[in-house]
Amino acid sequence: MKNKIDEILRQVDEFKTDSLEQVEELRIKYLSKKGIIPSLFSDFKDVAAEERKEIGMALNELKNKAQDRINLLKEELQSLSAGQDKKIPDLSMPADFTSLGSRHPLSIVRRQIIDIFARIGFTVSEGPEIENDWHNFSALNFPEEHPARDMQDTFFVDDSASGTEKIALRTHTSSVQVRVMENSKPPIRSVSPGRVFRNEAISARAHCIFHQVEGLYVDHNVSFADLKQTLYYFVQEFFGKDTKVRFRPSYFPFTEPSAEMDVTCMICGGAGCKICKNSGWVEILGCGMVDPQVLENCHIDSNEYTGFAFGMGIERITMLKFQIDDLRLFFENDMRFLKQFEAAH
Ligand code: DAH
Numbered sequence: 001m002k003n004k005i006d007e008i009l010r011q012v013d014e015f016k017t018d019s020l021e022q023v024e025e026l027r028i029k030y031l032s033k034k035g036i037i038p039s040l041f042s043d044f045k046d047v048a049a050e051e052r053k054e055i056g057m058a059l060n061e062l063k064n065k066a067q068d069r070i071n072l073l074k075e076e077l078q079s080l081s082a083g084q085d086k087k088i089p090d091l092s093m094p095a096d097f098t099s100l101g102s103r104h105p106l107s108i109v110r111r112q113i114i115d116i117f118a119r120i121g122f123t124v125s126e127g128p129e130i131e132n133d134w135h136n137f138s139a140l141n142f143p144e145e146h147p148a149r150d151m152q153d154t155f156f157v158d159d160s161a162s163g164t165e166k167i168a169l170r171t172h173t174s175s176v177q178v179r180v181m182e183n184s185k186p187p188i189r190s191v192s193p194g195r196v197f198r199n200e201a202i203s204a205r206a207h208c209i210f211h212q213v214e215g216l217y218v219d220h221n222v223s224f225a226d227l228k229q230t231l232y233y234f235v236q237e238f239f240g241k242d243t244k245v246r247f248r249p250s251y252f253p254f255t256e257p258s259a260e261m262d263v264t265c266m267i268c269g270g271a272g273c274k275i276c277k278n279s280g281w282v283e284i285l286g287c288g289m290v291d292p293q294v295l296e297n298c299h300i301d302s303n304e305y306t307g308f309a310f311g312m313g314i315e316r317i318t319m320l321k322f323q324i325d326d327l328r329l330f331f332e333n334d335m336r337f338l339k340q341f342e343a344a345h
Contacts, residue, residue: 001040001047005058008036012066015073023074030066037063102342106211106330109318110193113213116237120230122189122215127176129195130157133166135175139297140254155197155208169197173214174254177290177309180216181298186305187219193314204326211314216290218300218307224257224289227308231287235263239321244270246281255288255309266320275320282320285312 012030017023030036040059047055103111114124127135137149147153148171155169176192192214200206217226228247235243243263250260262283265276272278287310292302300307315327322341324330329337 001043001051001055002058004040005055005062008040009062009065012062012069015069017073017077020074020077023070023077026073027070031063031070037066100342102338103344104330104338105318105322105324105341105344106314108341108344109314109321110211110213112238113234113314114191114193116234117191117215120189120233122191122217125176125180125190125192126194127170127173127179127192129170129197131168131170131175133168135178136168136170136172139178139294140174141291141293141297142253146253153198153200155199170194171198172196172311173212174309174311176214177216178294178298181218181295181300186300186307188216188307189219190216192216202328204328207315207327207331209331210327212311213314215287215310216307217309218290218295218305220305222289222306222308224308227287227289227310230308231261231285231310235261235284238317239263239266242269247287250286250288252286252288254291254294255286256291258286258288261285261287261310263320267323275325284317284320285310287311 008030015026017026028035031038037059040062044052044055044059118124133149137146142148154171157167157169173192173194173196176194177190180188180190180192193211194214195209196212197209200208202208215230217230228245232245235245243266245264246262247259248262250258252258260283262281264270265273265280265282267273267275268280270280272280276282287308290307290309295302295305295307315330318324318330319327322344
């Protein structure tokens with residue numbers, strides 16, 4: 001019995017393991033109910049009385065030693081694997097993918113417009129979205145009874161606190177040209193991008209909130225030829241060199257003469273399609289020579305200076321450029337739509 005105990009003690013001292021599974025195997029083999037050490041305890045009853053004390057002590061010592069050794073092996077393996085988790089990461093490994101945001105298509109186009117006009121000396125000016133009647137209508141020659149002033153088109157702000165002056169959400173960015181002319185002296189070259197508001201039903205082609213860019217050039221001897229050439233330059237830069245333009249006579253209270261400008265349909269290349277209603281042309285802006293009365297309204301001498309102005313919808317030219325067929329997509333913030341503009345900038 002004593003020899004057996006010594007032999008097992010030696011085995012316990014030599015326990016070696018690489019994994020927690022192996023530690024568990026040893027525990028089962030030596031310490032579980034039917035394991036080697038408990039079975040020695042069962043043999044204890046056959047030990048002669050005079051040896052009992054010594055063998056009993058040796059057996060207990062063996063059991064404790066085996067238990068300690070197994071616990072130690074287990075702890076060692078556990079702390080080793082915890083240490084592995086804390087290892088310094090491999091800094092040469094490629095970084096995890098993080099998804100980058102993208103600019104909104106309207107912001108992309110607004111920046112492009114500003115950039116194109118900046119190259120020919122235009123600066124950016126902005127005005128308030130809540131505007132008074134003077135800047136949105138009166139200074140721009142809208143007669144009192146003009147339908148654009150009607151409740152149907154304009155969102156009026158409750159003006160009970162502001163006396164007789166009517167306050168509204170601006171219906172166009174032309175209000176900014178009035179502010180620019182009031183506040184600066186010619187030569188003036190300015191583009192004014194911004195949000196505008198109209199009381200319209202929301203559809204694929206219209207929204208009650210949208211964006212415009214207003215352009216204004218006032219100096220000595222500014223002519224309609226300058227207007228045409230400037231807009232032709234813009235269209236070629238924005239839509240591409242093959243794009244052609246045409247001007248049609250039109251009417252705006254604040255320009256004389258007035259025109260609307262069409263470009264060749266970039267969807268069908270002028271051959272005729274649904275977008276251009278088979279005409280091969282699409283309208284993108286209104287423009288004209290600033291009415292002398294508007295110059296006077298803004299304290300600019302109309303005998304000395306002339307000017308041209310234009311205004312275009314940012315949504316409209318963005319839809320044409322990127323072939324987007326529903327204006328509502330700009331306002332829904334659907335990631336599947338916005339993600340498609342990651343490459344544009
Ligand atoms: N303000 C006009 C609109 O919202 C657009 C416009 C037309 C602006 C002619 C101009 C212009 O500056 O000259 O429909």
